[in-house]
Amino acid sequence: MAVSARGGAHLTLERLEKRYGAGPAAVASLSLEVEQGELLALLGPSGCGKTTTLRMVGGLIPASGGRVVVAGRDVTALPSWRRDMGIVFQNYALFPHMDVAANVAFGLQMRHLPKAEIAARVQRALAMVRLEHLQARRPRELSGGQQQRVALARALVIEPSILLLDEPLSNLDAKLREEMRTEIRDIQQRLGITTIFVTHDQVEALAMCDRIAVMRAGHLEQLGTPHDIYEHPRTPFVADFVGRTNRVEGVRDGEGLVAAGGLRLRANLPEGSKSEPAGKVVLMIRPHRIVLGGTEAGADWNSCDGVVRRVTYVGDVLQCEVEAGGVRLAVERHTQPGVAAPLDGEAVRLAWRVSDTLAFPAEPV
Ligand SMILES: Nc1ncnc2c1ncn2[C@@H]1O[C@H](COP(=O)(O)OP(=O)(O)O)[C@@H](O)[C@H]1O
Ligand SMILES: [Mg+2]
Numbered sequence: 001m002a003v004s005a006r007g008g009a010h011l012t013l014e015r016l017e018k019r020y021g022a023g024p025a026a027v028a029s030l031s032l033e034v035e036q037g038e039l040l041a042l043l044g045p046s047g048c049g050k051t052t053t054l055r056m057v058g059g060l061i062p063a064s065g066g067r068v069v070v071a072g073r074d075v076t077a078l079p080s081w082r083r084d085m086g087i088v089f090q091n092y093a094l095f096p097h098m099d100v101a102a103n104v105a106f107g108l109q110m111r112h113l114p115k116a117e118i119a120a121r122v123q124r125a126l127a128m129v130r131l132e133h134l135q136a137r138r139p140r141e142l143s144g145g146q147q148q149r150v151a152l153a154r155a156l157v158i159e160p161s162i163l164l165l166d167e168p169l170s171n172l173d174a175k176l177r178e179e180m181r182t183e184i185r186d187i188q189q190r191l192g193i194t195t196i197f198v199t200h201d202q203v204e205a206l207a208m209c210d211r212i213a214v215m216r217a218g219h220l221e222q223l224g225t226p227h228d229i230y231e232h233p234r235t236p237f238v239a240d241f242v243g244r245t246n247r248v249e250g251v252r253d254g255e256g257l258v259a260a261g262g263l264r265l266r267a268n269l270p271e272g273s274k275s276e277p278a279g280k281v282v283l284m285i286r287p288h289r290i291v292l293g294g295t296e297a298g299a300d301w302n303s304c305d306g307v308v309r310r311v312t313y314v315g316d317v318l319q320c321e322v323e324a325g326g327v328r329l330a331v332e333r334h335t336q337p338g339v340a341a342p343l344d345g346e347a348v349r350l351a352w353r354v355s356d357t358l359a360f361p362a363e364p365v
Contacts, residue, residue: 008035008036009033009034009035009036010034010035010036010037010038010070010071010161010162010194011033011034011057011068011069011070011162011194011196012032012033012034012067012068012069012070013030013031013032013033013053013057013066013067013068013069014031014066014067014068014069015029015030015031015065015066015067016029016030016031016053016056016057016063016065016066016067016068017029017030017063017064017065017066018049018052018053018056018061018063018064019064024217024218025064025218026049026052026218027049027052027053027056027218028218028219029065029066029219030049030053030066030215030218030219030220031066031220032213032220032223034194034195034196035194035210036192036194037189037192037193037194038194038195038210038211039185039188039189039195039197039208039209039210040195040196040197040209040210040211040212040213041196041197041198041199041204041205041208041209041211041212041213042054042196042197042198042199042213042215043199043200043201043202043205043212043213043214043215043241043242044200044214044215044216044221044241045200045216045241046200048215048216048217048218049215049217049218050166050167050198050199050200050215051090051166051198053198053215054087054164054166054196054198056068057085057162057164057196058080058083058085058087058164059075059078059079059080059082059083059085060080060087063076070083070084070161070162071161081110081111083162084158084160084161084162085160085161085162085163085164086154086155086156086157086158086160086162086163086164087155087163087164087165087166088148088151088152088154088155088163088164088165088166088168089151089166090166090167090168090170090171091171092139092147092148092150092151092171093151094139094147094150094151094154095139096138096139096140097138098138099135099136099137099138100126100131100134100135100136100137100138100139100142100150101122101126101135101136103139103150103154104122104125104126104135104150104153104154104157105118105119105122105157106154107154107157107158108121108122108157108158111158121157121159122135122153122157124157125153125154125156125157126153128153128156128187129149129150129152129153129156129183129187130149131146131149131150131153134146144171144172144173144176145172145176145179145180148168148169148171148172148180151168152168152184152187156187156191156193160193161193161194162193162194162195162196163188163193163194163195163196164195164196164198165184165195165196165197165198166198167198167199167200168180168184168197169181169184169199169201169204170199170200170201177204181204181207181208184197184208185208197209202241202242202243205226205242206226206229206230206242206243207226209226210225211223211224211225211226212224212225212226212229212242214229214237214238214241214242216237216241221234221235221237221238222234222235222238229242230242230243233284233358235360235363236282236284236360236363239284239358239360240284243286244286244287244288244330244332245284245285245286245287246283246284246285246286246287246290246329246330247282247283247284248260248261248263248282248283248284248285248327248329249280249281249282249283249362250263250265250280250281250282250283251278251279251280251281252267252269252278252279252280252281252359253278254278256269258281258283258359260283260325260327261324261325261326261327262324262325262326262327263304263324263325263327265283265302265357266299266302266354266357267281267283267354267357267358267359268354268355268356268357268358268359269359279361279362280361280362281359281360281361281362282359282360282361282362282363283357283358283359283360284357284358284359284360285329285352285356285357285358286356287319287329287330287331287332288317288332288333289352289353289356290329290331290332290350290351290352290356291350291351291352292320292322292331292333292342292348292350293342293348293349294349294350294351294352295349295351296351297351299354300353300354300355301351301352301353301354302351302352302353302354302357303349303350303351303352304324304325304349304350305324305347305348305349305350306322306323306324306325306329306347306348306349306350307322307323307324307345307346307347307348308320308321308322308342308343308344308345308346308347308348309321309322309323309328309344309345310344311341311342311343311344313335313341315335316334316335317332317333317334317335318332318333318334318335318341318342319331319332320332320333320342322348322350324350329350331350
């Protein structure tokens with residue numbers, strides 16, 4: 001789906017900043033735009049500033065600097081309830097003494113809507129998350145997944161123009177998490193609601209979102225489509241955080257070859273760096289892009305001989321560690337009926353594309 005087809009930025013964060021005290025900012029000069037109807041993931045490790053960002057956008061905490069703009073209107077100084085945003089908190093924050101229907105109705109009562117309209121909208125919101133039959137229950141009488149749906153219904157019932165979700169699936173077990181991914185995405189697309197989805201789970205971000213903003217230590221590290229972020233990470237941090245990767249340190253010579261341990265590899269150098277002087281580099285190679293037993297050769301391929309050091313069977317995939325030229329490489333292959341797994345100690349040939357050998361200048365430590 002082309003982002004441009006949605007027509008213009010709906011939500012803009014302009015150099016948004018948060019300082020809780022002395023020391024580095026929790027969020028530093030964060031700028032990004034979310035398009036109308038877009039689902040944008042804020043992805044990053046714990047403590048990188050995702051919740052802080054979401055809370056500033058939602059008006060739950062004041063920003064120390066910068067602006068939040070919705071459809072061209074500066075809302076930075078507005079209280080949360082006047083921002084027209086539905087918020088789902090990580091711990092759901094349901095009212096324990098109220099039943100499901102009352103929890104969902106709460107935001108409408110705060111807005112003093114007529115009783116009949118509140119009742120109708122609560123029923124619509126509960127239908128959307130398929131919870132009509134449980135509306136008389138208290139939160140403690142619900143499973144984690146059901147509580148999550150109540151929180152979602154409570155956010156949607158005010159018919160907000162923007163939906164903010166803070167790790168909404170992180171308390172659910174793996175199978176339910178996958179189901180809820182699809183369900184949230186379906187609802188979000190059906191309503192065409194502009195959404196920020198906070199997560200530390202890269203698979204969730206890749207699977208659900210139109211674009212991903214990768215955050216690191218309060219900064220925006222990279223913004224792009226899931227394909228961009230996965231295939232063209234701009235920093236070793238992004239390559240490492242999104243998807244599995246081998247990280248191999250090496251030294252680039254004048255001909256552009258990288259010596260890493262006993263290996264000499266061709267690398268896909270970032271545009272503009274090809275003429276840079278030789279020096280230390282970090283290579284990133286995805287385990288599943290390395291062909292185990294690969295005989296491919298030629299200018300587009302790297303290849304080497306190695307010895308299998310460990311094989312782990314995880315059902316659909318075989319994960320192997322292969323030692324080659326003093327370097328340990330993780331290699332993944334899909335399991336296939338009739339194809340034997342390699343054995344510990346077995347000699348194997350590895351091959352992978354030069355285009356899958358991403359090179360970055362070594363970061364100063
Ligand atoms: N109320 C607070 N007071 C002081 N520091 C805070 C507060 N909330 C968060 N922080 C700090 O701000 C940083 C970002 O936190 P947070 O936004 O919760 O990260 P994330 O949601 O990505 O895990 C962390 O270093 C955290 O310790
Ligand atoms: Mg958080």
